[in-house]
Amino acid sequence: MYAFHEGGGIPVVDPSSADGVFSLLWLVVALPLAGAAILLIGGKYTDRWGHLLGAALPIGSFALSLAMFVSLLGREEDDRQVVQELYTWFQTGHLDVGMDLLYDPLSALFLLLITGVGSLIHVYSIGYMAHDPRRRRFFGYLNLFVAAMLMLVLSENYLGLFLGWEGVGLASYLLIGFWQHKPSAAAAAKKAFVINRVGDMGMSLAIMLFFITFGSTSFAVISAGAGEASQTTMTILGLLLLLGACGKSAQFPLQAWLLDAMEGPTPVSALIHAATMVTAGVYLVVRSNFVFELAPDAQTVVVIVAVISLLWGAWIGCAKDDIKKALAGSTMSQIGYMMLGAGLGVAGYAFAIFHLLTHGFFKANMFLGAGSVMHGMNDDVDMRHYGAVRKAMPVTYLTFAMGYLAIIGFPGFSGFWSKDKIIETALADNWIVGLCALLGAGITGFYMTRLMLMTFFGEKRWERDVHPHESPSVMTIPLIVLAALSVLGGVMLAGDWIVDFLSPVTGVAPHEDPPLPAIAVTVIAVCVVAIGVALAWFLVGKREVPRVAPQEVSFVTRAGREEVYGNVINDTLVVNPGRHLTSALLTTDKYVVDGVLTGGPVTIGVAAQVGRRVQNGFVRSYALSILGGALLVALALLAVNAV
Amino acid sequence: MDDVTPYVVLSGILFTIGCVGVLTRRNAIVVFMSVELMLNASNLALVAFAKQHGNLDGQIAAFFVMVVAAAEVVVGLAIIMTIFRTRRSASVDDASLLKY
Numbered sequence: 001m002y003a004f005h006e007g008g009g010i011p012v013v014d015p016s017s018a019d020g021v022f023s024l025l026w027l028v029v030a031l032p033l034a035g036a037a038i039l040l041i042g043g044k045y046t047d048r049w050g051h052l053l054g055a056a057l058p059i060g061s062f063a064l065s066l067a068m069f070v071s072l073l074g075r076e077e078d079d080r081q082v083v084q085e086l087y088t089w090f091q092t093g094h095l096d097v098g099m100d101l102l103y104d105p106l107s108a109l110f111l112l113l114i115t116g117v118g119s120l121i122h123v124y125s126i127g128y129m130a131h132d133p134r135r136r137r138f139f140g141y142l143n144l145f146v147a148a149m150l151m152l153v154l155s156e157n158y159l160g161l162f163l164g165w166e167g168v169g170l171a172s173y174l175l176i177g178f179w180q181h182k183p184s185a186a187a188a189a190k191k192a193f194v195i196n197r198v199g200d201m202g203m204s205l206a207i208m209l210f211f212i213t214f215g216s217t218s219f220a221v222i223s224a225g226a227g228e229a230s231q232t233t234m235t236i237l238g239l240l241l242l243l244g245a246c247g248k249s250a251q252f253p254l255q256a257w258l259l260d261a262m263e264g265p266t267p268v269s270a271l272i273h274a275a276t277m278v279t280a281g282v283y284l285v286v287r288s289n290f291v292f293e294l295a296p297d298a299q300t301v302v303v304i305v306a307v308i309s310l311l312w313g314a315w316i317g318c319a320k321d322d323i324k325k326a327l328a329g330s331t332m333s334q335i336g337y338m339m340l341g342a343g344l345g346v347a348g349y350a351f352a353i354f355h356l357l358t359h360g361f362f363k364a365n366m367f368l369g370a371g372s373v374m375h376g377m378n379d380d381v382d383m384r385h386y387g388a389v390r391k392a393m394p395v396t397y398l399t400f401a402m403g404y405l406a407i408i409g410f411p412g413f414s415g416f417w418s419k420d421k422i423i424e425t426a427l428a429d430n431w432i433v434g435l436c437a438l439l440g441a442g443i444t445g446f447y448m449t450r451l452m453l454m455t456f457f458g459e460k461r462w463e464r465d466v467h468p469h470e471s472p473s474v475m476t477i478p479l480i481v482l483a484a485l486s487v488l489g490g491v492m493l494a495g496d497w498i499v500d501f502l503s504p505v506t507g508v509a510p511h512e513d514p515p516l517p518a519i520a521v522t523v524i525a526v527c528v529v530a531i532g533v534a535l536a537w538f539l540v541g542k543r544e545v546p547r548v549a550p551q552e553v554s555f556v557t558r559a560g561r562e563e564v565y566g567n568v569i570n571d572t573l574v575v576n577p578g579r580h581l582t583s584a585l586l587t588t589d590k591y592v593v594d595g596v597l598t599g600g601p602v603t604i605g606v607a608a609q610v611g612r613r614v615q616n617g618f619v620r621s622y623a624l625s626i627l628g629g630a631l632l633v634a635l636a637l638l639a640v641n642a643v
Numbered sequence: 644m645d646d647v648t649p650y651v652v653l654s655g656i657l658f659t660i661g662c663v664g665v666l667t668r669r670n671a672i673v674v675f676m677s678v679e680l681m682l683n684a685s686n687l688a689l690v691a692f693a694k695q696h697g698n699l700d701g702q703i704a705a706f707f708v709m710v711v712a713a714a715e716v717v718v719g720l721a722i723i724m725t726i727f728r729t730r731r732s733a734s735v736d737d738a739s740l741l742k743y
Contacts, residue, residue, distance in 0.1 A: 619674075620736070
């Protein structure tokens with residue numbers, strides 16, 4: 001059953017207890033977790049079959065998720081929230097945290113995405129990591145990643161969500177730094193971890209504030225009591241949650257780790273960027289809709305952050321020559337679209353999730369495709385060394401093209417439906433935001449076309465000794481499945497199915513007449529994208545692509561290559577002041593604190609060095625001092641007696 | 644009441660000679676003799692003051708000093724002899740190993 005807050009359109013979380021197939025809910029998390037445990041504890045004994053087990057368990061989770069999804073569809077629309085109370089996690093004072101899992105339409109879709117796309121990535125990794133001596137460990141980490149993400153989206157309270165949240169952070173650290181012999185990979189892993197920590201700070205503060213305000217961290221309790229808290233509290237909560245979301249989802253100003261995270265193996269990039277990790281922030285905002293609906297100021301900030309990230313990421317994507325980094329910039333931009341949808345409130349939540357799902361398909365597709373290209377090009381990532389790959393790798397080319405058409409929003413493809421809906425909603429809300437989203441769509445068309453042209457078309461610019469060949473079928477089959485999903489993902493919008501399906505979680509938007517008819521927005525969006533694509537054709541496709549990146553370029557390009565100075569800003573504002581602070585503290589500790597503490601003993605020591613010279617070993621000098629002492633005593637006695 | 648001033652003055656002179664002897668002479672035997680001189684100077688003073696006060700307290704103290712001085716001579720001379728045997732020298736400045 002679900003009820004609504006008075007006045008607002010936001011439903012209260014009020015689940016029924018789990019029965020039937022839903023009683024297996026815990027298994028969805030437990031399977032990959034068990035995989036991680038077996039592979040990481042079993043060590044080299046599991047080397048021979050570890051990757052097969054690692055790939056089979058997420059597939060098992062996917063089968064369960066699918067069964068539960070079908071079962072959920074069979075239920076009445078107002079009875080689609082199920083909670084499974086496993087055990088009391090801990091109990092202290094008034095805080096009683098249960099290990100409870102919540103299965104509702106939102107987590108159902110996430111479960112399908114995470115286990116579905118995650119399984120495909122696992123299968124692909126069997127081929128991609130075939131020659132890596134540490135493949136078994138890689139699969140252990142992948143399973144841990146999936147388990148943590150599933151915990152994140154299934155938990156019924158913020159603490160359980162935080163458990164998954166931190167688990168995802170740990171697994172991403174392990175995977176980004178998987179090739180730990182490379183200093184750059186180790187540094188990237190550390191950077192991702194540290195920047196995520198800033199966001200986690202916001203999360204943990206939000207959880208504490210939830211407990212103080214509502215006496216609980218359960219979604220059910222908080223959503224029921226949300227109306228009674230003051231608006232200031234809600235705004236603070238919203239901003240803290242947004243900080244957490246920015247860290248995980250690589251949104252401005254915590255975006256700098258995302259591009260460095262490309263140091264990890266390519267399936268990891270696909271997993272981080274498509275199915276897990278970066279989507280966690282969007283999930284958090286949508287899940288916490290009962291907070292954001294009551295904090296309009298926080299929602300405005302979400303929109304601002306989203307728009308900045310959307311354009312920032314697109315800018316980076318235009319200038320990078322590294323295929324994975326260009327895609328990473330694109331991820332940041334697309335997550336910006338999702339955040340934008342989530343920031344627009346009830347009207348946008350469902351579209352944010354819709355775009356998240358379609359993006360999960362086409363971005364996983366393109367990352368795995370990029371991995372396939374790299375596989376054929378001896379792990380070269382520089383697009384200036386590609387060109388004309390389409391003939392050598394036809395399957396990769398065709399599947400990548402499906403992802404490409406989806407992300408730029410070619411009419412009929414999945415990305416077209418989802419992005420169009422977000423732009424439409426944004427235009428209805430605020431025309432400046434809407435125009436920024438439109439501009440972002442145009443830039444998306446530009447940078448994706450540039451990537452496509454530089455990689456698959458034009459002349460061969462290959463390095464010597466490079467003989468591209470199509471990847472094995474264990475890698476191409478996941479690509480084909482994902483390409484199909486990229487094409488057909490839009491079917492979820494048929495008859496507004498996804499909006500209706502998610503309404504028990506996100507609420508029902510009041511119907512308003514948009515300022516522009518939907519078809520007009522669509523036509524404008526397609527035109528803007530077409531301009532972007534045409535620009536890329538004239539600037540990249542019609543010209544010779546230099547094998548070495550030209551240095552005499554405009555400020556815009558240079559800034560894009562430097563990731564719009566994100567690292568410089570971080571270094572100037574945080575890292576360097578921090579370094580100066582620590583070195584100042586170290587100096588203070590060494591000379592002031594230590595000086596005070598050791599000064600006394602040091603003084604006494606120096607005095608003793610001088611004083612011990614008196615003990616010179618000559619009996620006669622001792623006799624003199626005895627005489628002197630005796631005289632002093634005698635004089636003192638005389639003086640005392642005289643008085 | 645007899646005037647004991649000359650005895651006390653003599654005692655002071657003897658004590659000063661002994662003091663200077665201890666501080667300035669290097670030969671252990673001479674130093675030793677100077678110590679004896681100081682002890683005897685104090686004995687003289689004790690006896691003189693006993694005479695002045697008309698009781699025997701000072702005399703008894705003087706006897707104690709003599710006994711103790713005799714014992715000290717036994718030990719002291721034994722040490723000096725041992726040092727001389729090992730180092731072929733009776734100079735107190737040579738025996739200066741016990742220092743910082």
